[in-house]
Amino acid sequence: MTHLIRELQKREEKLFHCVHCGFCLPACPTYTRLGDEADSPRGRLHFMRAIVEGRLEPDSPAVTRHLDRCLGCRACESVCPSGVEYGQLLEGAREVVARAGGASFLTRLLPAVMGRPVLLRPAMLLARIVRGTGILDRAVRRLSGEGWSGQVRLGLGMMAATSPPRLLSRSMSPNELLGPEEKMDAEMPGETMGHGTRAAVFKGCVQEGLLGRVNHATARVLNANGFKVVDVPGQGCCGAVHAHTGGLKGARELARRNIRAFERAGAGVVAVNAAGCGATMKEYPHLLGDDPEYGTRARDLAARVRDISEILGTADVRVGGRLPMRVTYDAPCHLLHAQRISAQPLAMLESVPGLELVPLRGHEECCGGAGVYGITHPELGGRIGKDKVRAIVSTGAQAVATGNPGCMMQIGAGLRMAGVAVDVVHPVELLDESYRRGGLYR
Numbered sequence: 001m002t003h004l005i006r007e008l009q010k011r012e013e014k015l016f017h018c019v020h021c022g023f024c025l026p027a028c029p030t031y032t033r034l035g036d037e038a039d040s041p042r043g044r045l046h047f048m049r050a051i052v053e054g055r056l057e058p059d060s061p062a063v064t065r066h067l068d069r070c071l072g073c074r075a076c077e078s079v080c081p082s083g084v085e086y087g088q089l090l091e092g093a094r095e096v097v098a099r100a101g102g103a104s105f106l107t108r109l110l111p112a113v114m115g116r117p118v119l120l121r122p123a124m125l126l127a128r129i130v131r132g133t134g135i136l137d138r139a140v141r142r143l144s145g146e147g148w149s150g151q152v153r154l155g156l157g158m159m160a161a162t163s164p165p166r167l168l169s170r171s172m173s174p175n176e177l178l179g180p181e182e183k184m185d186a187e188m189p190g191e192t193m194g195h196g197t198r199a200a201v202f203k204g205c206v207q208e209g210l211l212g213r214v215n216h217a218t219a220r221v222l223n224a225n226g227f228k229v230v231d232v233p234g235q236g237c238c239g240a241v242h243a244h245t246g247g248l249k250g251a252r253e254l255a256r257r258n259i260r261a262f263e264r265a266g267a268g269v270v271a272v273n274a275a276g277c278g279a280t281m282k283e284y285p286h287l288l289g290d291d292p293e294y295g296t297r298a299r300d301l302a303a304r305v306r307d308i309s310e311i312l313g314t315a316d317v318r319v320g321g322r323l324p325m326r327v328t329y330d331a332p333c334h335l336l337h338a339q340r341i342s343a344q345p346l347a348m349l350e351s352v353p354g355l356e357l358v359p360l361r362g363h364e365e366c367c368g369g370a371g372v373y374g375i376t377h378p379e380l381g382g383r384i385g386k387d388k389v390r391a392i393v394s395t396g397a398q399a400v401a402t403g404n405p406g407c408m409m410q411i412g413a414g415l416r417m418a419g420v421a422v423d424v425v426h427p428v429e430l431l432d433e434s435y436r437r438g439g440l441y442r
């Protein structure tokens with residue numbers, strides 16, 4: 001424990017960057033809902049400093065309550081004029097709190113399952129089977145939104161939200177339309193952006209287990225844009241949930257496994273379609289900075305990681321067929337605030353002929369997903385989630401696009417619970433559908 005507090009002390013310089021200006025307060029979803037300074041970024045930094053200076057115990061009720069209530073959305077980082085690296089400080093503080101026994105059972109359960117394929121795969125298989133029966137949607141309609149029933153309803157709604165979108169074609173199989181290399185080359189119309197670059201798709205754990213269709217769409221669209229998509233055996237969970245819940249040791253083990261796997265694949269680009277995973281992988285050098293064996297290798301992998309919108313949200317992306325849909329876009333926090341990527345997903349959507357992109361009020365604010373925040377904090381998570389659903393409904397969009405599985409599940413569950421028939425899709429799925437309609441896969 002003492003050595004963890006020493007670790008936090010090493011980061012104290014970053015705490016001192018905070019000049020208490022309060023610019024971050026209006027950007028913080030928990031502060032704007034609760035109006036309590038202790039639930040603001042400035043207040044939480046105050047608690048972290050109190051731990052470092054020995055004025056508060058890491059497992060004291062005030063510390064655990066207010067740090068636990070943080071969504072980890074990092075909206076405060078985007079607006080902080082002093083450059084306080086809040087996300088990294090929060091990870092360190094949560095590790096100290098977790099080791100002191102201050103983490104809840106649910107907070108510990110999620111990373112314990114996600115990092116272990118032997119547990120995760122059967123759980124995902126069962127979820128897909130149950131999802132296919134339609135039971136989940138029926139349960140969401142019948143369960144009440146109060147107490148434990150409300151939390152169960154949200155969990156089931158999140159699983160149901162991973163069902164294929166109603167407005168798009170039935171999801172295609174993994175290798176369908178990914179023909180042999182020579183066939184792909186023959187179909188390329190002159191110069192394409194990829195120029196045959198070897199690209200690996202980071203599959204993730206929940207993404208691959210419940211939203212595998214997004215990974216397949218990613219591979220097809222990359223392929224259509226001249227990348228040679230290579231398989232990466234041995235890759236796995238990025239470690240984001242572990243890092244965000246105080247399990248930095250587990251996150252480092254998963255990072256090392258991914259580094260070894262992607263080194264073997266020798267891909268020039270690692271395409272990531274889950275904002276939370278991309279942010280974590282780009283921060284592997286921070287996670288493994290003190291590791292003599294993996295520090296440099298972490299930097300090498302991080303330099304090759306690109307969100308899929310960074311690759312495809314450019315002027316030379318291929319144009320597909322018409323997709324006459326009214327779509328709105330919600331920015332995942334770990335894309336907008338952690339990776340500072342804002343224009344590229346919109347450019348990707350604007351490249352789709354016929355697609356009408358309508359702005360979303362509060363698109364920069366967290367949807368309340370943040371792992372299982374809605375389940376661990378039903379009241380506050382529920383309020384934040386309902387505000388997002390209201391904003392989406394007011395756009396009149398047929399679909400909302402967002403680039404992170406947690407956001408897709410949280411927003412999809414919220415829409416289902418509100419009885420609203422709006423599809424939730426990943427932006428790359430819309431490009432994929434447009435390519436299919438335009439005959440680019442023939």
Ligand code: SF4
Nearest residue numbers: 018019021022024080
């Ligand atoms: S904006 Fe930055 S410097 Fe100002 S109070 Fe918030 S964290 Fe501190």
Ligand code: SF4
Nearest residue numbers: 028070071073074076
């Ligand atoms: S990460 Fe989000 S919820 Fe946490 S303090 Fe910053 S703005 Fe508030």
